[in-house]
Amino acid sequence: MSLQSSCCAAGGYYLRNRGDLHPSLPPHFPFSCYPSSLFPSPRSSPSLPHCKLVLVQSIPPNRAAGAFPSALRFLESNPLDGGSDEESLDALLAELTPKEMTVLLKRQRDWRRALRLLRRIRCLRDYRPNPIHYNVVLRTLGRARRWDELRHCWLDMAKDGILPTNNTYATLIDAYGKAGLLKESLLWLKHMRARGISADEVCMNTVVRILKDSGHFDEGEKFFRGWCDGTVDYDVLEIEFEGSESISPNSFLLTELFKSGSRAPVPLKIASSAPDGSRRPRLAATYNTLIDLHGKAGKLQNASDAFAEMLRSGVSPDTITFNTMINICGSNGLISEAEALFDKMRRRRIVPDTKTFNIFMSMYASLGNIEAVLKYYHKMSESGLTPDTVSHRIILQALCERNMVREVEDVINKIIESGEFVDEQSFPVVVKMYINQGMLSETSMFLEKHCGSSSISSKNYAAIMDVYAEKGLWEEAEGVFYRKRGVGNKKEVVEYNVLIKAYGRGKQYDKAVSLFESMRNIGIWPDECTFNSLIQMLSGGDFPERATEFLRRMKDAGFRPRCETVSAIIASYSRKAMVDEALEIYQEMKPLGVEPNEVVYGLLVNMFAEAGKVEQALHFFSLMEESGFPPNHIILTSLMKAYKKASCWREAQEVYAKMKTLEHGPDTIASNCMIDLYAELGMVSEAKLIFDDLRKNGEVNGVSYTTMIYLYKSLGMLEEAIDMAQEVQKAGLLTDCASYNSVLAAYAVTGKLKDCAYLIHEMIARKMLPDASVFRSIFGIVKKGGLPIEAVLQLQASYNEGKQFAREAIVTTLFSLVGLHDHALESCNLFLSARTRNPLDSYAYNAAIYAYGASENIDKALNLYMRMQDAGLEPDTVTYVYLTICYGKARMVEGLRRIYGLLKYGEIEPSESLFKALMDAYENSGKHDLAELVEQEMKFRIHSPIGDESETEDDWDAYESETEDDLDAYESDNIDQDDDFSMNPSIL
Template sequence: MAALHCCCPPVSGHLRSLPPSSSNRFVPLPPLSSNLLHHHHHHISLAPNPRCVPSAPCAALSSNAIEHLDDAALDSLVGNLNPKEQTLLLKRQRDWRRLLRLFRRMKAQTHYLPNPIHYNVVLRTLGRGRRWDELRLCWIEMAKDGILPTNNSYATLIDVYGKAGLVKEALLWLRHMKSRGVSPDEVTMNTVLRILKDSGQFDKGERFFKGWCDGRVELDFLELDNSELDVVNPEHFLLSELFKSGVRAPISRIASGTEESPRKPRLAATYNTLIDMYGKAGRLKDASDAFATMLRSGVAPDTITFNTMINICRSHGHLSEAEKLLHKMEERRVLPDTKTFNILMSMYASLGDIEAVCKYYKRTREAGLRPDIVSHRIMLHLLCERKMVQELQDTIEEMMKLGASVDEQSVPVVMKMYIDLGLLDEATIFFEKHCSGGGISSKNYAAIIDAFAEKGLWELAEDVFRGEREIGHKKDIVEYNVMIKAYGRAKQYDKAFSLFETMRRCGVWPDDCTYNSLIQMLSVGDSPERAREYIKRMKDAGFKPRCETFSAVIASYSRKHLVSEALDIYNEMKASGVQPNEVVYGLLVDMFAEGGMVEEALHYYRLMEESGLAPNQIVLTSLIKAYSKVSCWQEAQDLYSKMKNMGDGPDIVASNCMINLYANLGMVSEAKLIFDDMRKNMQVDGVSYATMMYLYKSMGMLDEATDVAQEFQKSGLLIDCASYNNVLASYAVSGKLRDSAELLQQMIACEILPDASTFKTIFTILKKGGIPFEAILQLESSYNEGRPYARQTILTSLFSMVEMHDFALECCNSFLAAGFALDSVAYNVAIHAYGASGEINKALNLFMRMQDEGLDPDLVTYIYLVGCYGKAGMIEGLRRIYGLLKYEEIEPNESLYKALVDAYRFAGKHDLAELVDQEMKFSFRTTKYVESEAEDD
């Protein structure tokens, strides 16, 4: 596949002379099946001669207007049409009833001559409408008129049956063709190939295709047998009746039509289907070879061909090949359509490359195309994922101007973004604008309700649930279940049960998910007695509670130390035929161990073994944890020693439990012994390192904690954000600020995004590194508000603080060049980053740019400007800011005073530094005195 681009030869002269198709530019291409039929219609001369202009009545009459014509008027109309115009009028009918009425009036004309083209149109419309009985009658009528079924007839029947999901029945028409002596032409073959592809029968599709190319049509491998049709099934019965009727071809035709000479496909649609089939089968090389064969055969690829190839490359991660194919389209003057750009947008969206997605979204419009629902969905989902609120709102506004709307699948995604960011007013406005009247499905309503519920906003979730809906739109069970869960999360138990009781009156019956939610809710809410009642109601309703449902109630009783009641549920569980699993046994072990009843805990451990469940980490870990809760470390240690003699010995989880037990008791040497054994056996994981770091830090052994952290970093086990956070926190506590920043840079290089815990640790590091308190407050506020550039500004500040200037400026440039509307926080960070790296002119230019955008300098701005002036020796700038501070045009601030002192010293003005230092001490000593006097008064 790496050489895919090599299979496209240079553009030949005759291809260069082909004019570009306007349909590719302005109108989306039709589906593959309709495109095939379109080709076939031309093959049998179904389309009217371009020189034959339809009569005025035919051109002006709409399909709906036929309903209002009486038979006489309709006879007059069709009597004045030639056969081609009659065909056009028939094809315009989308309603099968109007079509049959029109067809009957045509046949009633004395001069009408039955023809296969008209029958094919009728068969197609009836098949699309799944009017199988009417289709059977039409087939019989066709036989009575002596009309032989053509390739187009069979292609039509195969197509409509296949699209109705009746794959076997569709393929049985091949046997019917063979029995009638009709050999499938390329369009019919392609229709069969598409059905086999869509049903996942790739090997059969390839075999059928190759057999057709060799001049033979084998059917045995398709396992087609009329006798397997289910006569009880209406569609199968009607199909068997169809096979009994129909005009047979002459015997000479049947005998001569069984074998043909080898042939090659000549239609681009055939190669499109073949390439798509290989792509869906994961046979990338075969798809590429089919594409190359198409070009060698002189069959010009169309937009669908390139779209299919680009999509195959996208699905297999071959980005460069997809781009090269787009260039080949341009070379061959095959104009891309909206789907082409959608495929490329989807490819880059999966990688999170928003710039590339926006580029192709823009190219769609530059090409004279209109972005469709898929284009908008890709953009909206990616912008929501990145929390780019303003860009999202601009995109939606642009969509509305184009007459598009937010599609149903995107509505809950946008709502969730607003809700997660706390932009509840925006969420409400969006919901009222795009969901007013309930124009979305219950599934998506449930997703919106769940988004509110996750944030504890049960009132807003309730507003969505109880909002007005379109007439005929009924709430599905999924909405009730999600709303019940929302009440449960918010501990609004009365509302949850009230909703449960009203479900039946609304015509919605609870399912097993409803009961499980209520039981889990009551169990978590420490209401095991009521949970037990609902287990009974669940069983009375015909549902069988799962093991997890029983275990939740057992856990609830266990937390309340109601041992006998927990055992009653355990016995009821077994009586219901639900076998306890390791979790249930672990709960019982924990319950008895916490009550000091170790023998009973061991009893249930033995019951687990007797039930055929092999001793495993779940129960053993539960037993060790249970011992740890009652500080029975000796018993836990004995059990751990026994585990060493079992099979391969203790697993990682059991060992980590023991380390954790020792860590909680401050038993350093015992924990270290197990940790060393795990090292020796190559069993150490991230939990082991994290627990040992916690133990050393809790005992004040910071050097040892740092050593473990460094070993953790070198172990290759830093594979997720949580593991990085553990090491980062250890470095932060030990004051290793540079190591912290280097670790964070490594984390970003591994494409692991920092999370909230990471940034919490970074703020601690910034405080320890001497960043002004006011600057840290600004960064925290920007982060909590979810500003799109907040993370980059925090990272820039950290890297600047530890003098990792290259990385600091890289982060800084990422938000300066992103096109966001920046605030003073972002400008402050950028000024500091350039000033700290020695690029004073750039820092001052940013200060001027900040003022040009109407942003006034704040306290942090002055602090960072002072640093720039000091490094550049700009004494006048320092005096000006000092004057503003001295005459209280800037509120006195200790951080700014210290920044001035440091700046004067850096500039070699030690006398002025001493003067400012004395002024600072006097100012804050006076302030404290005044405050003390006020307190005395």
């Protein structure tokens, strides 16, 4: 008999397409109602691809020809809360078989329709209570987490005299477990035990899966083994739960549930057991759960053994089995084993699904192998599978991390062409890629195109803003925050927190505070993170008073600050040397419920150490030890700093010895601190011993060299100072102004002036602006190099007054003095070219005249002198000295006579520097008699040159001595550091 005739004889069977009805036919149609032309052979019919014939309960054609689809349409078209036309529904339900009722219940995705339908079915006159119907509705209610309605359904089940089965308990265990109610889920298992029902394999698998998903791997394995042995130990389920002493609402509902429908316990029976009482799983799903349990527990060998046992037991692995094994191998770095499993999967003719390829893509993405990720991404399409959201998320993440912009855009275009949307979780990843590439306009276009086509969660908006915040792009983050959104897409507090962070990175403190104040006006209440972020931001911006104000408000709002938040305020007060205020915040910590940690104690120890208050530093150090925090390198270094301030070298030495007992010994900072202390006391051998240890261990840095250079220089050990300076320069450890200045000082004291100029040029080339201490050294260098004292004082005055181009003029003069004429003219031409926009002062013209005169470009020097006069600037002593040098090099005797005449007849203030310049110029011109005449005039006009000179020399000696002080002295100058007067590296 043919299949078609058999179907008709039986009253009609259903045709399913891979589990679903064929789209061209009504749901659950009977064969007898349609012509035979609708049912060709599945293998030959092009209109029914991959069809699968499934024999389902037959429906008598004279009863239910249209009852099922009519009932389905009726439920879908009527309101959820029912209506007045209940009789029509009852008439349709009366025509259905119990299995059709089951299918109809399963079709209801909304719990209210499912519950309504069950109640109408129970009201049918000839209805016999069916446990399957209750199981379906219980599952629906559990998924919707409608626990009270579930309780009522359970009570109705008891009223109908329906005893719960294995499937019932498996349904309840699964529902409560997936809702995160592990305790309540396991109580159902105990209730099942009390009813005398032995868990079948499906129920056992459900319990193991729930334990696995909650991280209780050992308990899950014990339960599985007990089930296999027939000796289930329910004591393994006595798991400690947080807050177990309290009674939750669900625990109360369970108590009420367990009271209903109680039956006398029946003897336990072990189904499908072997003669010795043991049994083995027969379902692939059970082994899949067990393998996954072992994998998540990190027991790779156990997972492999379970897989082998599955094969020995004759249970055929499915796609999920191989996916699980491949994922376990990949997670443990066993790439070759994962690939071997994939080959075995294909040999067994088990078709991989999209998840299989996703696992491989994720595995190789974590290893940074983008080629393998792309290979499996393309293999997925070649296998006839469509990439899902996870696939796109993985491939976009991998490509964006490598800034492969074109490839990312190709993937996005394919997603759009397929009619899908880019997953919103990928938005922050793509935005980060564009921002890393500096493509801000493309970022805006991407967000405009994709954010407008889908409803993005507040969490992902915050993630996008955070990408901008990390780069300090607060305006762009602000734009995302205020962009127009879809209806119902309300901002949550996390977005406010991220924008506050962005304002903090951009130092927009007023905007951050304003945003905070506006939150309550629109119904968004700041949370603990909001207060912590704002307080830490204000503390980092050195606004400790405002941060303290918000700390008080945080307390009033009922939030407890984090210890990091309080320590940030203390650190801010400490940086501003506001010791009393910092102590007040510390004293408020315990009333706020915040226990100080080692960071807080370290800040206080360091604060008092900087202030030179040894007793207070030791007090908080003792409190830290009493609180159980072991001293670390940072704390001990701060303590050494306190002893150093008080010149207590023996105590500092004891702390340093204590640090040697710690793991890894003293760090570089502590060692440098000890070297500095020995240097102040002139203890060369002790300092050198520590320095040699640092150098031997490869831990020496620029500060170490700097300290040793000053030690040798202060003790007159000039050769050692020069050797150390050359060593640090070769080692490439000149990283800041202090380290450069130490080498400058060593070279200057030994007359290596040209090397000093090279160092200055190197600093400028590295765009490292010389600070006040470096310029002090330069003044000493040019003075030592023979630059007229009037020129030195003029340059110093221009620097102290913060005049424009003063720093450039100083550096130009230095380069000219030591013969680096190319560098001098380069910087000179650059600031001369700016004179049309910014008029130059006399000191700048003087520096330029000197630079061109020193480089033998006399015409250019004299031309600048004329331009100086055209600009309304009168020549001063420095100008005449530099002109004299130019005239002497050009043998322009008439020019020299003119300057001498002005000097002789009082038109120019007498100056020893000018007299000497005239004498040298006449000598260079071969006019020895005139040189002698100038010398006689100098003796006559300069009455007390020795006294005056000695006074000037004393002033310079005192000035130079400052360059030999500790490096900290250089950082505390009172020179105006306004940006308008700062040196421009591009000019130099």
